[in-house]
Amino acid sequence: MDDLYRELIIDRYKNPQLQGSMDPHDYSYEDDNPLCGDRIRIDVRVDQEGTVTEALFSGEGCAISQASADLLVESIIGKNLDEVKKLSTEHILELLGIQLGPVRIKCALLSLKVLKAGVYGLEELEEELL
Amino acid sequence: MDDLYRELIIDRYKNPQLQGSMDPHDYSYEDDNPLCGDRIRIDVRVDQEGTVTEALFSGEGCAISQASADLLVESIIGKNLDEVKKLSTEHILELLGIQLGPVRIKCALLSLKVLKAGVYGLEELEEELL
Amino acid sequence: MISSIDIQHVKSEFPIFDREIQPGSPIIYLDSAATSQKPRQVIEAITNYYEQSNANIHRGIHKLAEEATKAYESARARIGNFIGARSQREIIFTRNTTESINLVARSWGKANLQPGDTILLTEMEHHSNIVPWQQLAQEIGLNLAFVNVLDNGQIDLEDYHSLLEREPRLVGFTHMSNMLGTINPVADMTRAAHAAGAIVIVDGAQSVPHFPVNVLELDIDFLAFSAHKMCGPTGIGVLYGREELLEEMPPFLGGGDMIKRVELTEFTTNSLPYKFEAGTPAIEAGIGFGAAVEFLESVGMENIRLHEQELTAYALDRLEEVPGVRVYGPAADQKGGVMSFSFEGVHPHDVAQILDSLSIAVRAGHHCAMPLHEKFHLPATTRASFYLYTDKSEIDRLIEGLYKVKEIFN
């Protein structure tokens, strides 16, 4: 359990570093997981080279969904959109530093799904993340 | 098996005693068991007191259905219709002298069902024999 | 208080409780509303069937087929008896509660309902007693009305009676809510519905497993329930229906067994209950269901009810003492052994996961009752649910677990 609910997760859940929203933004997307009510929105600004300059998330839900959104958003600042598009499930699990079962992994991946949907449309990614 | 296919049954199947049909008759009915194609018709004549004077069966099907029809028809001659109406599953099993599983019992009872349906209509008896 | 059942003995009948999730830590299973555990007797009935009598049923003349048919049909008779049906012709085997309700919607509904007719449900229904009616409503143009649920988790009976004035053709409600635990006054509701000219379908998924249910006494027209919530296998459930209603209904799915005769372009239907059972049924599941009912009868449904009442009262008391916990649903005397609660500042998923790490199995989510969660403005709840094998010490462990959750999130 200490493993599962690593201090980092609880800490980021209680004190998120990059919570908020931006207007204007270059990319923005919001989605939820109706099964548990987790909801995440992510706003992104990029420069002319397509490098992420600012990113914020907002939403509500379980510690895993919120902490992973906070950590994900932090991890993309300074990255190029091409790199962002390549981010995988492993990236999120590395950020969280834990293993997750089939239900909880959906909580962890919601933010990645939202980010990718914002950056390159929803259809292409349904396949990939399910 | 010798038990099951008692000589009597095979004998009655091969050499039925009361096979045929009668016209005119007082009661007549025919029915089949679509599951296996057994078909039985029974014709009955009664006197003024309602006593069975003549009865014949015709039909086709397995040894049990045909032998039990032959034996049943024989057993009702001289009986009053009130007695006929009271005939039960046990009567047939006694005539055959064997035990039967759930599928085969339907073969044995087809003739009883036909007889009763002829004598007092089908509806009342569905309940009883199923 | 002396317990109504010998809990140590009962527990020992369930092999899964010998399993240690972590060394020295057996499973604390508080998820029986989702599905129950299975006693040895049921597992053995199934194994025994496979090893001794496995065969397809109904049309076989050989010994295995006769044994299998007999075992399957005696299960049906036993289950019919268990709920007080007049005849085993009234017991239709389905996959589960959900299919039972769909059967009524598709068969009775399509044969009897006209565009503009009203169906009356309640806000506390499980999705399986909502979605089939939405599908039917969409297909033939019906109105769906929903009885209000009060803040205390009970049906708003005033609203019920006033909605009955719309003369619904069918009224459907759950006997016991799988989220709130509310036990509804079925006899009264059925009487009122009949007086208003409606047919009544009762969702018995949470009641039949937990207390005596008699379809004649309650004057129920259709009753749906699942074996897997009452110590039996998954894959089998029952639709009880009054014979007069079933007789008039068209068949549901088509195929083998439900027919009397088939020609290339037409068929005639078989008699009850087979008319509604198409194809090879779940034979061993049916036999296991019979064994489950036999097991429940040996413990006694009244005893199970008393045991669970005790647990419910105890659990409510103890849960209310945990700061930040709020339990939904009525007071203990109106409630079955289902505790759905929220925990201030902690999402139900996190509660469930921390409890899981302590070998405590609860459920987190909307429990297939989204409209009810919506109504209470809850995205999800954590649910602990009990059965005849649950004991008080397990509730104590749950409470300890919740304090641990508190500690982690503080």
Place this chain on the structure above:
Amino acid sequence: MISSIDIQHVKSEFPIFDREIQPGSPIIYLDSAATSQKPRQVIEAITNYYEQSNANIHRGIHKLAEEATKAYESARARIGNFIGARSQREIIFTRNTTESINLVARSWGKANLQPGDTILLTEMEHHSNIVPWQQLAQEIGLNLAFVNVLDNGQIDLEDYHSLLEREPRLVGFTHMSNMLGTINPVADMTRAAHAAGAIVIVDGAQSVPHFPVNVLELDIDFLAFSAHKMCGPTGIGVLYGREELLEEMPPFLGGGDMIKRVELTEFTTNSLPYKFEAGTPAIEAGIGFGAAVEFLESVGMENIRLHEQELTAYALDRLEEVPGVRVYGPAADQKGGVMSFSFEGVHPHDVAQILDSLSIAVRAGHHCAMPLHEKFHLPATTRASFYLYTDKSEIDRLIEGLYKVKEIFN
């Protein structure tokens, strides 16, 4: 000839063959076309699930629910793989072949067919591939056409091609007849049907258990089959469907699991395959199905086919030597291990019962193929059917039994 499988070893995997019906007389089970026997591996997978991991699946966070979900979903993946599906989203769990076909009729059929459209079937279909289409035809006004079956038990391909000119919207046929044993040329028939603009549903109830079937190679749109005929439990079957078709289809039954979101008066459907799976599924049956496929794979489907071909040729030869016996269906090289025969002067029921008294289990009746029996002017036939555990000595015993029948009736 060297057998393709180690029959003694295979047989020893099936506990039921240890049973002696009468002392010293183990069961000779020649009724596998009705349902197969179950190997230890399948029985143990089910028992193990009950004793270790029993829980409701998909939404549970606790360990048991995760284990159960994983076991159930790996079974789905394994089965998908077994028939060459591209994705496990194409594997829908149903109760049996019958429900799979009904699902296509009610969902695809109602969404895609118009009054006056034609559905093309064959005269050799099982009732489960006839009645659902009759029901649909009656509901929306369709024409049903039936491809002629030749006297030798094969599909009349000339008739097939000429009926395709009527431009049926859907063509449905069995891969292997459960009465005649005929193995149909699926690839050719599917190609012609597609060329005529039709969608193809194949009844794989008798093929998937007995030889390799690959949905991509055969270009099948929908394939239906049942676990219980392939060493698995009853209560579970599969509908394979091409993803593009399934995506467009409306849901079938309504309830839990098949939804993404439910409000009081509307719902949105879940993604594939769950969209078509309402309520708690047959979890242990699904897991047992996975174990059955694993078992079949370990023996090898090619080996099973070879073994059965040998048995079929042998049985045909031996049956033909019994005076008065007539076997229906094509020659050995076109035929699976299903021998339906008539016996001059003896009704099939009597044949079956005498064989039963010798511990030989066969089936007597119309085998859910009334129209086919009608066509051949047979009220019923006796059927002996084989599987991977059948050996030649059992066929010898059958022949001896038939001579005994002769003796009794002469």
